[in-house]
Amino acid sequence: MSAAQNMNVYLNNHYEGMTPEKLIHMLYQGALKHLGFARQGLIEKDPKKRGEHLGKVISIISELNTSINPEVNDESTQFLRGLYASMLAELPKVSITNDVKTIDITCSYLKKLNEIWENEVLNNKGKKAGVKANNSGASQPTYGNRYSSGNVIDPKSIFA
Template structure:
């Protein structure tokens, strides 16, 4: 019998029991964490780490894009914003540009904070997941 990492067990349990809105906030937080690490990697001239962290942030943005509910009008605007952020992350990776990362980071902070408020006020979301609208 193997002993599991308690932190990993906690994280898995947090994801499994989170509401769809809480999952969106978790995705934003994860993306912000990867961007922060990528910025530090640029400062430290650690190009492989920068590349890995930006690619992880891109994957989260892609996940946010594909899970949008197209029946909700606001989803089209969010899709455009996510597409822009995704392209900026690609540019940041190619050009090793912290300014692009900071730009995406500012959008993500605003979106995350807005979603925290949405989750607090109303459990329904713009994303397809279970019985959410």
């Protein structure tokens, strides 16, 4: 097995053992990290750095958007989809406009979403409606519903 194949096996095993909640958290953290690098590339007038990291952020936000449970369509889910769609519409424009403000606004939204995710999902796992008992009586997370239901995010108070 080559070194690249070994690395792929390692990474697959590493991420397969993680909960969906932890993976979403890692996506938020990765998006914030790459937004910082994209901002740095913008300030340093380094189009390669800016472009590479903006592309990664856009991919991560797309993944976050597709991870929303499509069967849930409540107010908070609609808000979250709209927020991600707005980010996905505005971030590509940064390559043309060189507008740091767009990156800063996106960063503030993602920081707030990450904070909510940490407080409401990671720190309260099993304490709220996001966990249900299966037929054997054991608890299991209802990831899809938790991520996209009103139990986690109140769209009126998110960015107040």
